[in-house]
Amino acid sequence: MQIHPLITDTATLAALVERLARSPFVAVDTEFMRENTYWPELCLLQIASTEEAAAIDPLAEGLDLTPLWDLLVDNEEVLKVFHAGGQDLEIVYNMTGKTPHPLFDTQVAAMALGFGEQVGYSNLIESMLGHTLDKGARFTDWSRRPLDKRQIDYAIGDVTHLVTVFPRMVQKLKKNGRGVWLDEEMERLADPSSFAFAPEDAWRRLKLPSRNPAVLGRLKALAAWRESEARGKNLPRGRIIKDDTLSELAGHPPKSQDGLGQVRGLSPGWRTNDIGARLMQALAGSQPLGPDELPDREPRRPGLTKDAALVSDLLKLLLKIRAKEAGVAPKLIARSDELESLAAGVREGLAILSGWRFEEFGRDALDLVEGRLAFATENGKLKMTRALENAA
Template structure:
C-alpha cells in the first residue's frame, strides 16, 4: 500500500479524492480534541482504500476540504468504513449537515462475529491480524503543530489496518449469512437525527422527575439557554452549568438575579453579570410546556405478577445461552429493557419479536414466557427443552 506524506494543499487532496471515488470502499478515521470545547476541534483526517492511504491536515492554511466532504456525504457509490465511528460521523455532520452514507462500522459488525459488544480497535486488529498496536501516541495533543512522524504513522495505522481487516470481516459475514443482521444498526448509526443538537430539544437530555408543565417549561428554556451559551463560547455544556443545576433552577426558580449567588453550581458573580442576566431572562420568558410536548408516560402494562422480575431474569439467562450458542454479542440480539417488557406481557413494537432477531432468539423467548419451553440440565449442561407443542 502506498502511504502518502501529510496532505496540506488543496490540489493534492482533490487528486486523492478523485482516485478514492473509484474505490468500492474507503476507511475513515479522525483525530480531534474536545475536552475544553463545545465543538470537536478536528485536527487530522485519515483515509485509505486497498491501494493508498493518507493523513490530511484540516488546519493547513487555505486547504479546501470540499472534495473530501463531497466524497463522504454525496457519493453513494463508495462505502465509508469506520470503527466506533459515532464521533467521527458527528464531526462530518457538523461540517456538512449530512452524515456519511452508506457506512459500515467494524465495532458494530464485530458483535455479529462473537467479538464482544464494544471491542476496541487495538483488540480488533490483534484478533484479526495478529498485530499489537503501539498506543504511545494515543493521548497526544493533536492540535499542536507541527505533527511529528510518530504521530502521523500512528494515525495512518488506524486506516491501513482497517483496510486489511475489513474485507476479512466482510467475507466472514457473508459466510455466516449475518450481513443482513447489521443493516438496521448501520442505518441507525447514519441517522442525522443522532447528531443534530437542536437547542429546543436540549431539555430532553436532562433528567428531571417532575411532570409539572411550568417546571418542564422552565427546564426547556434554560436548557436552550445553556446550549446557546456553550455554542457561542465554544465551551462544554458542563462548564456553563451542570445538568443537576438546571434541574434545580427549573424546580426552584430564583426570585431575582441576586439569588443566583445562592444556587449550588453557579458562580457568585452571576448575581450581577451579563450571563446571569441572560439566564434570568430565559427563566422569566419561559412558558409552561405544551401538552403535546409532555414526555409520554409509560402506559400501564399488567405484568406477570410478583414473579415478573424472575421471568425477566430467566429471559436474560436464555439470552446468554443463545448468544453463546450462535456466537453473537447478546446486545445485538436483545436489550435488557426489551426482555423486561416481554416478561411484563408486551408483544408489540419489540425489535426482539421481529425479523432475524425473532428467528434467532425472540421465538424461543416468547415460548419461555408463555410456558412452551423450560430449562433443563443435561449431562451437566444447561439446555432448553420444549414442554408442549405450539
C-alpha cells in the first residue's frame, strides 16, 4: 500500500479523492480536540483504500476540503468504513450538515461476530490480525503544528489496519448469515437527525431539579440560553455555567440581575455584565411546561410493577441465552428498555417484535411473557420448556 505524505494543498487532495472515488470502499478516521471548545475541532483526517492511504491536514492554510466532503457525504457508490464512528460522523455533520453514507461501522459489526458490545479498536486489530498497536501517540495534541512523522504514521495506521480488517469481517458475516442484521443498525448510525440537536431540547439532558412545571420551564429556557451562548462563543457548556448552577437558578431564580452575584458558581461580575443580562432575559421569557411536555417520572420506562420487573429480569436472562447461542452481543438484539416495555405490556413499536430480531429472540420473549415458555432445570442445566408441549 502506498502511504502519501501529509496532504496540505487542495490540488493534491482533489487528485487523491478522484482515485479513491473508484474504490468500492474507503476506511476513514479523524483526530480532533474538544476540551476547550463547544464544536469538536477537526485536526486531522485519515483515509485509505486497499491501494493507498493518506492523512489530510484540515488546519493547513488555503486547503479546501470540498472534494473530500463530496466523497464522504454525496458519493453513494463508495462505502465508508469507520470504527466506533459516532464522533467522526458528528464532525462531518457539523461541517457539512450531512452524514457519510453508505457506511459500515466495524464496532457494530463486531457485535454480530461475538466480540462483545464495545470492542476497542486495538483489541479488534489484535484479535483479527495479530498486531499489537503502538499507543504512544494517542495523547497527542493534534491541534499543534508541525506534526512529526511518528504522529502521522500512528494516525494513518488506524485506517490501513481497518482496510485489512473490513473485508475479513464481511466474509465472516457472510458465513454466519448475520450481514443483513446490520443493515438497520448502519442506517440508524447514518441518520442525520441523530446529530441535529435543538437548543430548546438541551434541558432534557440535565438532571431534573423538580417536576414543578414552572421550575422546569425556567430550566428549559436557561438550558437553551446556555446552549446558544456556548455555540456562539465556541466554548464548552460548563465554561458558560455549570449544570448545578443552572438547576439552582431554575429552582430559585433571583429577582434581579444584582442577585446573580449571590449565586454560588457565578462571579460577582454577573451582577452587571452583558451575559448576566441575557441570562435574566431568558428567565423572564420562560413559561411553565405544559402537561404534554412534562417528562415521565422514569423516562422511557413504562412504570414496571414488581411482577413486571421480575418478568423483565427473566427476559434479560433469556436474552443472554439466545445471544450466547447466536454468538452475538446481547445489545445487538435488544435493549433493556425494550425488555421492560415488553414486560409491562407494550406490544407496538418494539424492534424485537419484527424482522430478524423477532425470529432470533422476540418470539420466545413474547411466549415467555404470555406464559407459553418457562425456565426449567434438568441435571443441573437450565433449559426452556413450552407450556403447550407440557400440556400435550
